[in-house]
Amino acid sequence: MKLFQRAAKMYSNPFLAGVGLGLTLLAAFVIMGQGLGASGGYTSLVSSAVDLVAPQHAQNNGMYMAYLDNFGRSPLNDWVVFEIFGILIGGFISGLLSGRLKSEVVKGPRISTGGRLILAFCGGVLMGFAAKIARGCTSGLALTGGALLSAGGWVFMISLFIGAFAMAYFVRRQWI
Amino acid sequence: MIAPYYKYGYFGQDAALLIAILIGFFFGFFLGRGGLGNARKLAGQFYLKDFTVIKVMFTAIITAMIGLNVLDAVGLLDLSRVYVNPAYLIPQLTAGVLFGAGFVIGGLCPGTSLVAAATGKLDGLVTLAGILCGIFVFGELFDSFTGFLYMSSYGQITLAQISGLPQVIMVILVTVAAIVIFVLIAKYETKKEQTAVTQRLKSTQGRVLAYAAGVGLTVLILAQWIAGPDEALTEQEMSTQLQGMITAEELATRLMRKDDDFVILDLRSPRQYRVYHIPGAQELTGDIAFEDKTSAIIYTLI
Numbered sequence: 001m002k003l004f005q006r007a008a009k010m011y012s013n014p015f016l017a018g019v020g021l022g023l024t025l026l027a028a029f030v031i032m033g034q035g036l037g038a039s040g041g042y043t044s045l046v047s048s049a050v051d052l053v054a055p056q057h058a059q060n061n062g063m064y065m066a067y068l069d070n071f072g073r074s075p076l077n078d079w080v081v082f083e084i085f086g087i088l089i090g091g092f093i094s095g096l097l098s099g100r101l102k103s104e105v106v107k108g109p110r111i112s113t114g115g116r117l118i119l120a121f122c123g124g125v126l127m128g129f130a131a132k133i134a135r136g137c138t139s140g141l142a143l144t145g146g147a148l149l150s151a152g153g154w155v156f157m158i159s160l161f162i163g164a165f166a167m168a169y170f171v172r173r174q175w176i
Numbered sequence: 177m178i179a180p181y182y183k184y185g186y187f188g189q190d191a192a193l194l195i196a197i198l199i200g201f202f203f204g205f206f207l208g209r210g211g212l213g214n215a216r217k218l219a220g221q222f223y224l225k226d227f228t229v230i231k232v233m234f235t236a237i238i239t240a241m242i243g244l245n246v247l248d249a250v251g252l253l254d255l256s257r258v259y260v261n262p263a264y265l266i267p268q269l270t271a272g273v274l275f276g277a278g279f280v281i282g283g284l285c286p287g288t289s290l291v292a293a294a295t296g297k298l299d300g301l302v303t304l305a306g307i308l309c310g311i312f313v314f315g316e317l318f319d320s321f322t323g324f325l326y327m328s329s330y331g332q333i334t335l336a337q338i339s340g341l342p343q344v345i346m347v348i349l350v351t352v353a354a355i356v357i358f359v360l361i362a363k364y365e366t367k368k369e370q371t372a373v374t375q376r377l378k379s380t381q382g383r384v385l386a387y388a389a390g391v392g393l394t395v396l397i398l399a400q401w402i403a404g405p406d407e408a409l410t411e412q413e414m415s416t417q418l419q420g421m422i423t424a425e426e427l428a429t430r431l432m433r434k435d436d437d438f439v440i441l442d443l444r445s446p447r448q449y450r451v452y453h454i455p456g457a458q459e460l461t462g463d464i465a466f467e468d469k470t471s472a473i474i475y476t477l478i
Contacts, residue, residue, distance in 0.1 A: 086200020123282020124306020
């Protein structure tokens with residue numbers, strides 16, 4: 001632990017991290033023929049959960065069935081589910097190595113912890129819903145599609161920045 | 177051996193799932209390393225306070241994009257067999273705006289909230305719960321708005337195909353655009369930093385100067401008091417001590433002339449300052465505005 005703490009610099013140069021991330025994405029393209037993702041894996045998990053609780057209901061629904069059929073009704077056949085499991089481990093190890101493991105709520109000074117968590121949940125709902133409309137999130141559509149020069153990826157990325165800058169003023173108390 | 181290896185059948189599904197964990201590992205690792213597991217750093221992008229998001233994301237995009245196209249050009253990879261995200265332009269445009277709003281409200285995105293949660297950030301875990309709920313709500317509504325979801329479908333179309341430009345030109349254009357953005361960011365950051373440093377320097381300089389002068393003056397007067405009025409000072413000594421000092425008369429004249437090239441600093445207690453101070457004098461508490469001033473006049477009670 002001493003060793004880790006001595007080397008602890010919480011974050012690396014963003015350009016260096018960007019190159020690492022880019023090479024990871026390139027490896028996914030080269031090895032698998034597809035990019036990175038996150039929301040797709042969550043959709044697999046949600047679909048399986050619905051199938052587990054109410055199989056009849058899942059069967060009558062176009063989205064759940066699309067995912068369940070694709071992966072033989074098990075999320076354990078979905079590549080992205082394994083990939084997000086990897087994200088969890090990688091995120092943890094990276095935090096461990098640079099002293100970022102800390103139980104806390106990250107927020108600006110002018111909002112209560114409860115307020116921050118409510119907004120975190122609301123933002124999450126909005127993002128989950130929007131990622132399904134777009135067929136991807138920041139990882140699967142903006143980043144992956146961006147590198148592939150996908151028209152859909154770039155449209156999503158640019159409108160994402162517009163939406164975020166437009167909304168920023170209204171939630172500024174949460175961050176600055 | 178030509179890439180993508182999985183699509184050419186070099187290994188099966190089990191190996192693919194193992195590779196998924198490995199690739200995910202590096203994905204999560206670099207997201208965390210770059211600072212994208214921190215909601216405040218992410219949200220800071222949209223207040224122009226932190227440019228980590230754009231720097232990491234655009235560097236990753238151009239790295240992977242150039243890599244892909246170089247490998248394709250030298251024949252090590254068949255780019256046509258890499259899955260390109262299909263375009264549904266109007267749904268994606270709408271969803272982008274919604275997602276962006278959700279991003280700045282929640283502070284983390286689906287991938288980064290997982291990294292945040294992995295390092296103990298409760299807000300990451302809650303964002304994640306929200307995302308799962310959002311997907312569930314979408315799933316429940318899915319069959320009722322498929323008309324909108326599938327409109328303006330263009331298939332796996334790329335910017336090169338839409339614009340009619342050759343792929344290599346498009347790659348160069350995107351790379352140049354990213355570099356221009358990086359340069360603009362660097363300029364903006366340097367400018368902001370300089371302003372901050374100057375302000376900090378000014379106020380520190382001002383404070384140090386005022387305190388030093390105040391202490392010097394007090395010591396001088398104290399020394400004179402200890403020495404006692406009986407021990408007459410020679411004219412020579414007197415003039416040395418009075419150098420840099422100002423008489424009440426002179427100060428009054430300068431005040432009446434409305435000179436503004438100096439500041440007056442009150443070294444007495446805040447209470448005494450409140451009761452009375454020389455017009456225009458400032459307390460030595462907060463930041464003192466030293467801009468365009470050539471001298472500071474300091475007074476105190478002995």
